[in-house]
Amino acid sequence: MSDNLGGGVSFASAAPTLSARRSRTDATEDGISRNRRSHGHGHGSQRHPSLIPENQYNLLSDDSSDSVYRNNSGLDVADLVRNEYIDGNNTRQGVITTRRPTNYIGLDFLSRDDDHDDEDSIISDEEMFLPQFHEQLLEDPLILNTLEEALTPAGLSLLDQVQVDYFELDAEFRDFLTDMLKNHVIDPDTYYKLSRVRRPNEIMANDVALNAYDMQGIPWPSDNDVAYRARMRRLKTYAGYSNIAGSQDNLLSTVNRRYTDEDIFRFHCLYTAARPQLVHFQLRNLVVPISKNNVYYSDGTSIKSLDSESGNIHGVLERSKSKSAIGLSIRISTMAASAEVAVAGGFSGQYVYKRLDSDEDSTKPTAEGLVTSDMNSITNHADIIQSRTKGTPQAVFSCNDGMVRTLDLDLNKMAAEHQYPWAINCTATSPNGKLRIVVGDAPETMLVDTTSGEIISMISGHKDYSFACAWSNDGYTIATGNQDMTCRVYDFRKFRDPVHILGAQLGAIRSIRFDDSGKYMAMAEPVDYVHVINTRDFSRGQIIDFWGEISGVGFAPYSASADDSLWIGNSDKLVGGIMHFERSNGCLPLGLPALDDLYI
Structure with a gap:
C-alpha cells in the first residue's frame, strides 16, 4: 500500500513502530x-x-x-x-x-x-x-x-x-x-x-x-x-563526541562519494572584533548572513550585526535585564534571521524575536515567550518559513522535549505543535511548505507532513544522532548531518536510499546549508573544517581549513548585483571571529594547497 504525494513520489505507508519518547540528557546531569x-x-x-x-x-x-x-x-x-x-x-x-x-x-x-x-x-x-x-x-x-x-x-x-x-x-x-x-x-x-x-x-x-x-x-x-x-x-x-559507541568507526568504508578539488570560494576577510559564542557544544547554528555585506551572529546573550563594508558591529536584538515571563536573561542556543525578522531560541526553552521592519534603531524585541516550560527544554534549532495560507513569517522551533512547534510571528502565538518520539535537533521545510525533514536523538530521519505532523516515512542509515539537515531550493535535494561523521544526500524523488554519503575530517556534521541557487552546499564540522560541495554531481568540492570552534556557517542570499558570499563563525577565544569568503575567480583558497584528490 502506498501514498502518493508531491508529484507522484511514492512512500511506504507503514512507518516503523515508534518506541516511547527518548530525550537527550541535559549536559549538567x-x-x-x-x-x-x-x-x-x-x-x-x-x-x-x-x-x-x-x-x-x-x-x-x-x-x-x-x-x-x-x-x-x-x-x-x-x-x-x-x-x-x-x-x-x-x-x-x-x-x-x-x-x-x-x-x-x-x-x-x-x-x-x-x-x-x-x-x-x-x-x-x-x-x-x-x-x-x-x-x-x-x-x-x-x-x-x-x-x-x-x-x-x-x-x-x-x-x-x-x-x-x-x-x-x-x-x-x-x-x-x-x-x-x-x-x-x-x-x-x-x-x-x-x-x-x-x-x-x-x-x-x-x-x-x-x-x-x-x-x-x-x-x-x-x-x-x-x-x-x-x-x-x-x-x-582530536576526539569528537558521539552518543552511540562505535558510530564513527570504519568511516572510510561508509563514504561513497569523494570529490576533487575545485576553486570555489576564496578568503576575503576575517573580522576579529566580532566574537560569536556557543552555549551548547552540539548546537552550531548561530551565524546568519542576510545580505552579501551583512551577517547576524549571536554573542551568547544577544544578536549582533556585522557590516563588512564598514567593519562596524551593531546590536540587533537584546533583552533588557528586567524580569519577564522568560526570566532575567537568555542564553542563545540557536538563531535564525531573514530580511523581515530575527529570532533567537534559548537554552532554557525561551524564544525572543524582533521584526526588522520596525524601529531599526532599537534592539528591543518585538515579542518573547516560552517555547516550552519542560524541564528538559533546550531550544535546539530555529527556522524561519512563510505561512502557506497567509504568506507571513513563522518560526519553527525544534526542542529537546520532542516537540516541533510553529510560532506565528505576527500574532506571537503557536500555530502548530507536533510531538515526536525523541529530542528534536533540527528541521528543514520543503520549498513549497508541505513537507518537513526532522532529525534528532536517533539514527532515523523522519519525513513529516507540515500541517498534521504525521510521519510519512522513516529513513534509516545513520549510526548516531543527527544535528543538521537542509532542503535545497531545487525542491528535491535533501541533506542530513550526523555524529557518525557523515552527511547523507537524498533525492526526494526517490527518497529511501542516499545518492551520496560524504565524510568529515574530525567530527560530527553539525550544520548544513544550501545556497539560494542550490548550486552549492556547505557542511560544517565542530572545529577547523567547512566543506563546500558543488551539488551538480557532488564530485567537486573544497575544504576550507582553519583553527577553532565553528559557531555557524551560511551563504548570503542571492543577489544579481553581487557575487556569491560565504560566512563562517569561529568562536575560538584567541584566533576566532567572523570569516568572510567570496566566490573565487581563479585564485586558490588561502592555506589549502592544490590537490589531486580530497578523499573525504
Whole structure:
C-alpha cells in the first residue's frame, strides 16, 4: 500500500513502530558523565583560560582525591575550590587516551611520509596530557556554584564554559598549543609567539602575504613545518563526541562519494572584533548572513550585526535585564534571521524575536515567550518559513522535549505543535511548505507532513544522532548531518536510499546549508573544517581549513548585483571571529594547497 504525494513520489505507508519518547540528557546531569565514560571518551576538555595561571600548566585528573570534595562542609568546599582551581599551584597530570575512528587517518594529503621524523618526534596517545575539568564539577552542584560565583566578577559563566568545553576535546587553539608544548612538538619560544597573538580588527586577504601570517593572524614560523605538524597532531588527538559507541568507526568504508578539488570560494576577510559564542557544544547554528555585506551572529546573550563594508558591529536584538515571563536573561542556543525578522531560541526553552521592519534603531524585541516550560527544554534549532495560507513569517522551533512547534510571528502565538518520539535537533521545510525533514536523538530521519505532523516515512542509515539537515531550493535535494561523521544526500524523488554519503575530517556534521541557487552546499564540522560541495554531481568540492570552534556557517542570499558570499563563525577565544569568503575567480583558497584528490 502506498501514498502518493508531491508529484507522484511514492512512500511506504507503514512507518516503523515508534518506541516511547527518548530525550537527550541535559549536559549538567550525571547521566552525561556516565554516557561519555561508557563510550570511551576522555573525562573532560580544556580548562577555562581564567583557571590557568600565566605560564603554568595546572593539569587535572580524575584521580581518587576528588572524593575529598564530597566529604567537606560548604565552607571547606569554597576554600578547596579556590585553592584547587583558581589560586592553586597544583601540577597534577592526568592521561587521556583519545579515540579515533578505526581505520581512519584524517586528510589523505596530510598522510605523507616525513623523512626527517625520528622516534622521539612520534607522539603516542599514552604520552598526551591535556588540560581538563574534574568530572566532579558536573556531579557536585555545590562545587560548581561556588566556582561560578568566584568567577562572576570577571564576567565569566562557568556553566556555559563547561557546557561547551566538557565534551569536544582539545578544541581551543591556545590549549592545543599547550598540548603541543607539553609533548615537545613545539619549543617554548614558538609557543610564546603563537599563544600571544595580537591581531587587528580586520585581516584582509592582502594582509596575509604582507605580514607573514595566515588568514587568522597566526604567525607560523616560516623556517620549519610547525603548521603542518600542528595539523597532523590535531588529526591525531582530536576526539569528537558521539552518543552511540562505535558510530564513527570504519568511516572510510561508509563514504561513497569523494570529490576533487575545485576553486570555489576564496578568503576575503576575517573580522576579529566580532566574537560569536556557543552555549551548547552540539548546537552550531548561530551565524546568519542576510545580505552579501551583512551577517547576524549571536554573542551568547544577544544578536549582533556585522557590516563588512564598514567593519562596524551593531546590536540587533537584546533583552533588557528586567524580569519577564522568560526570566532575567537568555542564553542563545540557536538563531535564525531573514530580511523581515530575527529570532533567537534559548537554552532554557525561551524564544525572543524582533521584526526588522520596525524601529531599526532599537534592539528591543518585538515579542518573547516560552517555547516550552519542560524541564528538559533546550531550544535546539530555529527556522524561519512563510505561512502557506497567509504568506507571513513563522518560526519553527525544534526542542529537546520532542516537540516541533510553529510560532506565528505576527500574532506571537503557536500555530502548530507536533510531538515526536525523541529530542528534536533540527528541521528543514520543503520549498513549497508541505513537507518537513526532522532529525534528532536517533539514527532515523523522519519525513513529516507540515500541517498534521504525521510521519510519512522513516529513513534509516545513520549510526548516531543527527544535528543538521537542509532542503535545497531545487525542491528535491535533501541533506542530513550526523555524529557518525557523515552527511547523507537524498533525492526526494526517490527518497529511501542516499545518492551520496560524504565524510568529515574530525567530527560530527553539525550544520548544513544550501545556497539560494542550490548550486552549492556547505557542511560544517565542530572545529577547523567547512566543506563546500558543488551539488551538480557532488564530485567537486573544497575544504576550507582553519583553527577553532565553528559557531555557524551560511551563504548570503542571492543577489544579481553581487557575487556569491560565504560566512563562517569561529568562536575560538584567541584566533576566532567572523570569516568572510567570496566566490573565487581563479585564485586558490588561502592555506589549502592544490590537490589531486580530497578523499573525504
